Amino acid sequence: MINTKHLLVILIFISSFSHAQSNKLKLNLDETGKTYIKASLRMQLWARYMDTNPGTTINNEAANNVFDVSLRRVRMGLSAQLTPKLYVYSLFGGNNMNSKSEKDFKFGVLDLYAEYEFAKVFALGVGESGWEGLNRWNVRSSVTLMSVDAPLFSLLTVNKNDDIARTLGIWAKGQIHKFDYVIALKDPIQYGVAATEGKVDYAKNKPRKRISGYVKYEFLDNESNKSAYSGGAGTYLGTKNILNLGAGFMNQPKMTSQLVNGIEKYYDFKNWAVDIFYDAPLNKEKGTAITTYLGYNHNDFGPNYIRNVGANDITSGGTSFNGSGNDFPMMGTGNTTFFQLGYLLAKGKKSYQLQPNIAIQYSDFEGLDDAMVVYDLGINCFFKGHGNKLSLGYQNRPVYQNINNQVKVDERKGMFVLQYQIIVN
Secondary structure, eight states: OOOHHHHHHHHHHHHHHHHHHTOOOEEESSTTSSSEEEEEEEEEEEEEEEEOOTTEEETTEEOSEEEEEEEEEEEEEEEEEOSSSEEEEEEEEEEEEOTTTGGGOOOEEEEEEEEEEEETTEEEEEEEEOOOOSSGGGSOOSTTOSSSSOOGGGOTTTTTTSBTTBEEEEEEEEEETTEEEEEEEEEOOSOOBOOBBTBOEEBOSOOOOEEEEEEEEESSSOOOOSSTTTSOOSOOTTSOOEEEEEEEEEEEEEEEEEEETTEEEEEEEEEEEEEEEEEEEEETTTTEEEEEEEEEEEEESSTTOEEEEOTTOOOEEOOSTTOSTTOEEEEESEEEEEEEEEEEOOOTTOSOEEEEEEEEEEEEETTOSSOEEEEEEEEEEESBTBTEEEEEEEEEEEEEEEETTEEEEEEEEEEEEEEEEEEEO
């Protein structure tokens, strides 16, 4: 295992040196620059305060609120355009180095794949990757997020039968005039739990193949589809004029199960989604721009399935339906609408630029009697675009209690996150 403390020291040193020297971590393999090897380094640091869910503990001691510092993401990438047709991509890193995971933090392979582009309309890839269909956020870039964190509800099986939303598989992608598409066939990780009476969970069986696809119509500028993360930008900061309408699906047979009168019953994982994304400059002289997204998702894991998730959670215990820490019912069987809006303010003579933003997740889950609504408010301060960015975000979430077999909102809790992101590429 890589010594992560030494890795962070190297990352910070290289980042500082590279920014000071204005160097780029790219080596051209020919005079035209059409073939090359390119490296990148990135980290996201969190300082956070959160009011925790009822009954939360840390080392069996009550923790009604928590302040902590953590490394939310660290990434080291290496890509190579070896020939005009052959592209190789690798990404190494890990998530959530915090007070709970620091000693056994895992830094390893996230993506490792090769793609061959037969033509602009058709490329074929194979390996470990995040290439998958359904919606914009399934193939997204955490580099260019507008909110402090990604809309994690879209990573439907994250860290269950995938590895940080990546899996082995094959995929085809391409751009046909204004249409951009990807279709993927993936090998889910062997994961499951013993079936229990009346509760749907991941089946302990032979994993079936997962097929997914996503197509978008790009009315204005085209987005890049070079890698799984180059085209799913959260915000372009006025550098592009984008209006996309997309639709997708994701299916896996017999992914979940439960016991019904002692007999195991299996359920297919069935999902579809539609979304629209708009990002455009408003006043190029002042540098103002708008970014907005609206998506509708239908998800089916099986009857009443609910999964509570809390990003970068360091706690345990919990006496509410949510669980501990900052967990809330993030994904499940039902319908989710997600909305995001940001406005890039004029830069003027300042050395930085501000972008206030808001995001709302509204989920109508079968397993809840009240709708699940989460609000995220934030502001980004860009010193050098996404490469040197400070963000402050506030998330407000519902806390559910199961009383008399009704799962209803009992109260709401909040979390503040200050994030610093630095990138070298």
